[in-house]
Amino acid sequence: MKPYRAYLFDLDGTVYRGNKPIPEAVMALREMTERGAHIAFLTNNSSMTPEQVATKLRAMGVPADPEQVVTSSLVTAAALREEMPGASVYAIGEEGLLAALRSAGCRFDDERPDVVVVGIDRRLTYEKLAKAALAIQRGARFYATNPDRALPSEQGLLPGNGALLAALVTTTGVQPRVFGKPEPAFVHYALKRLGVPPQEALMVGDNGQTDIPAGARAGTDTLLVLTGVTRPEDVQALPVAPTYVAANVKEWWER
């Protein structure tokens, strides 16, 4: 096993599944932390704040500070702060997105915002979709935290942010600018925070369609773990070949 200075970890399917930790990942993360590796957690989930994510990880036995957590909401808000400081936004989303936009200095405006930002919102209503659609037609930019089509749950797949986006694209004919993985900007943002160049970092994730391309396009090595959505028989057909494939994080770590 080649050691890296930094490890960028996807969360759902990699470190935990829903509310259940994946023990091999927890074990490896504890060892990596003890050895002084830089670790960041990168999640497309826009609904939670970094504080909430860190609390969840610590409850599972993973050493984690909020500063190590990068959500698609943070990356979206950071782009807004950089490109359109003080922009007014209409947001569909949960606490993680609203808090990130507030911290980035955005003003909220339902009627004539500069930007419509859409993340998963399990309190979605028709009225929210209508407001977003009308604002986009009035010329607001259309930003999306992440493109995930569905949220896995114990009962089955629930509508993901990609489903909300599809409704708005169908209504308006306008495509959103998307920030989450597989966009490499997400990985660059995390690396910049850690102060580590891409060639010294490993992106670790279970999703061959998002985690692996995001890392590869950002210039990191990549480790695909088979603890989540990618099945062994899918590996050959992935759009980007991972640097490593392993049953789980610990199996790779002990090589």
Next chain:
Amino acid sequence: MKPYRAYLFDLDGTVYRGNKPIPEAVMALREMTERGAHIAFLTNNSSMTPEQVATKLRAMGVPADPEQVVTSSLVTAAALREEMPGASVYAIGEEGLLAALRSAGCRFDDERPDVVVVGIDRRLTYEKLAKAALAIQRGARFYATNPDRALPSEQGLLPGNGALLAALVTTTGVQPRVFGKPEPAFVHYALKRLGVPPQEALMVGDNGQTDIPAGARAGTDTLLVLTGVTRPEDVQALPVAPTYVAANVKEWWER
């Protein structure tokens, strides 16, 4: 002007725009009715009952009985009654759809329905989308009253049923069976009610993508009126050429 035994009228964009009657259409419809023509109104709008539509038309001066009104909800419910009598359904929709399903003898079941039926619902919530998506994943058939992407309003385009469908297709990967125009079954249903064969009927509508193909595929002649969504410059590029094109219904009627 060649007279027909039956006229099938689209509503929004043809007879009225939102809540405003189109005077030329109202005038022609009064004359057609006086001369004893068979008239039916065919709307993809699944939200209203035939009684509500007839009341709206009469308030605009158009002679109309509920029996003359065919909605996409009625056609969807009729197909269910014929193909799956007594089926259990989970429905997303407004009063027009719920009433049609009740009249067709459907039972309502949120959890394990035989069929998920989706029509426009301006009280849509995330929970409704989630229930529909889970039922489809458990094997329920996926039916849609109509594919309209957007609802025109004074403020702009609001999400139409096609937007709701896009969210569910994105989540589940399953395509719905769609009943509204441009499906010719809609026109056949109306003609059967009137007891008139297609070659003696004229389908009248403003939408070259839905009304005209629905009539043409059902075997009627077609009149495209330019009082709604189709602009004069769009006529050449339509998927199906209308039999007639006119500025409005009266202009054609007086030829």
